[in-house]
Amino acid sequence: MAEQHSERYVKVRLNSLYTKEPIPFDLYVLINQKQIHYLRAGDMLSKEKLERFENKAPESFFVRLEDRPAFKKYVRDKLNSAVLDPHEKAVMLRESSLTLIEELFESPAIDQALQESKEVIQQFVDLMEAEPDAMADLVGLSSHDFYTYTHSLDVGIYSLGLANVMSYTREQLIEMGQGALFHDIGKRQVSVDIITKDGPLNDLEWAQMQKHPEYGLAILIDHKASEAIKACSFEHHESSAGNGYPQQLQAKEIHPMAKIVALTDTFDALTTQRSYNKPMKPSAALEFMRTKLAGRYDTDLLRAMYEVLFRMDDRLKQTS
Ligand SMILES: [Fe+2]
Numbered sequence: 033m034a035e036q037h038s039e040r041y042v043k044v045r046l047n048s049l050y051t052k053e054p055i056p057f058d059l060y061v062l063i064n065q066k067q068i069h070y071l072r073a074g075d076m077l078s079k080e081k082l083e084r085f086e087n088k089a090p091e092s093f094f095v096r097l098e099d100r101p102a103f104k105k106y107v108r109d110k111l112n113s114a115v116l117d118p119h120e121k122a123v124m125l126r127e128s129s130l131t132l133i134e135e136l137f138e139s140p141a142i143d144q145a146l147q148e149s150k151e152v153i154q155q156f157v158d159l160m161e162a163e164p165d166a167m168a169d170l171v172g173l174s175s176h177d178f179y180t181y182t183h184s185l186d187v188g189i190y191s192l193g194l195a196n197v198m199s200y201t202r203e204q205l206i207e208m209g210q211g212a213l214f215h216d217i218g219k220r221q222v223s224v225d226i227i228t229k230d231g232p233l234n235d236l237e238w239a240q241m242q243k244h245p246e247y248g249l250a251i252l253i254d255h256k257a258s259e260a261i262k263a264c265s266f267e268h269h270e271s272s273a274g275n276g277y278p279q280q281l282q283a284k285e286i287h288p289m290a291k292i293v294a295l296t297d298t299f300d301a302l303t304t305q306r307s308y309n310k311p312m313k314p315s316a317a318l319e320f321m322r323t324k325l326a327g328r329y330d331t332d333l334l335r336a337m338y339e340v341l342f343r344m345d346d347r348l349k350q351t352s
């Protein structure tokens with residue numbers, strides 16, 4: 033094991049690597065804050081090798097920055113090949129996207145983030161087209177996690193599922209997915225202490241948090257994002273009842289894609305574990321939105337969301 037000092041690395045999640053074929057790039061593992069060489073390109077990342085870790089194999093490995101294109105090509109090839117079944121493809125796509133999205137959210141290069149997010153969303157749309165059943169897998173894999181990047185990916189996946197049920201075209205689906213991925217991009221400008229606060233926010237903190245749609249709009253205007261993508265950020269806390277923020281828009285004034293994000297964003301928040309509240313089950317969350325939050329969400333979309341989730345239930349019944 034040779035130590036590496038001067039190189040830069042990107043994270044790749046273990047579940048985005050296939051253990052039954054050779055890995056075409058070197059892998060590194062993080063030990064004491066250093067990337068240590070772990071696997072030579074062309075070798076297998078076999079289950080036996082992974083079992084040799086003292087405790088448990090790490091969730092993520094690293095590849096050299098210069099191998100990032102090779103990693104992306106590897107994922108693309110696997111998604112297009114017949115070696116993986118739809119469920120394995122869904123896992124690989126979700127896991128490989130998570131690290132990319134984590135990077136995008138930290139990167140100051142928004143133009144590049146918008147471009148790369150488009151490639152990610154295209155892969156999701158491709159998978160949905162090629163394997164109609166994979167959406168159920170993707171929805172089922174939702175981590176119900178509160179980190180902005182996992183939340184954003186989950187909102188992206190639910191939004192794609194909804195837009196698909198609403199018969200959006202391929203181009204619209206791609207815009208939908210990007211808009212959903214970037215809906216909370218304005219949170220970059222909100223202090224980390226508020227974002228990660230372990231409990232309800234006070235009035236001042238809440239006022240600061242409620243600025244994120246405007247911050248998001250400003251960022252996206254600077255980087256010439258499309259109207260729909262900007263609307264997903266600026267209007268995703270509007271409500272069809274006219275009591276949302278920041279503009280208190282009426283139902284017909286809210287962009288259709290922002291209405292989708294408003295619904296999937298709330299759904300994800302209600303079903304997510306936070307230290308101060310218990311997550312709701314998907315069916316309970318939808319019922320809560322339909323009754324206690326009546327009027328806020330488009331009723332056609334709420335019905336469509338049942339369809340996105342019930343399809344998953346049908347499949348779970350078939351496989352159990
Ligand atoms: Fe938000």
Ligand SMILES: [Fe+2]
Nearest residue numbers: 183215216297
């Ligand atoms: Fe959100």
